[in-house]
Amino acid sequence: MNKVLKYSILVVVLGLALYNSVNIEPLDQIKKSKSDLVFNAASYATDFMSNKIETLPAINASNFLGNISDDLENYTKQKGKKLGISDEYSFIIEGEARITEIEEEYVTVLLEENQELRISTEFIFGNAIRDGSGMANIDDYQNTMDFNSISVELNNIVRETVVPSFKKKAKIGDILYFKGAVTIDIADTQINGIKVIPMIIKFSD
Known part of the structure; x- marks a missing residue:
């Protein structure tokens, strides 16, 4: 066998080996996987x-208000959730x-122990739902933008779906059930007039 034939066979064998080792995928499939x-x-x-x-666990609102009034710092540290320091x-x-007052920015409600809360209907922002529910851990995300975007989207849902329905139905004297998120700043606490970001509002028949 002459040298030219030997080199030709070697080139073909190497070419076949290289072809089989390369995984060629369509560009649209690569884009989809990304x-x-x-x-x-x-x-x-x-x-x-x-x-x-x-099914998200929640603290009874009357007990919550009573406990933060009695022992704010210890209670918040034991029962609350926070991010970092x-x-x-x-x-x-x-x-x-029971609804006692309807304002532009919130609806005031009176609890069974004659305690007041304000359910926010404007300025829905912050991380209360994300952090209070414990639904997400920052360590599970590749970047803080993804983690922060969770709060943005949660607040958008409240602002666009929960609040409009609530405002449309709410009347002074109505009895309702609510579940929502609250943030307490122990460095600047204002227990009176605490505002709740509503997640669920159900009116009694």
């Missing part, structure tokens, strides 16, 4: 608000109450 890795905060928040909040502690609370 997009699958992108965190979708809107879908995550929607799933939580649609399927998780009904922040002085802000978040809680999920629930209760039955």
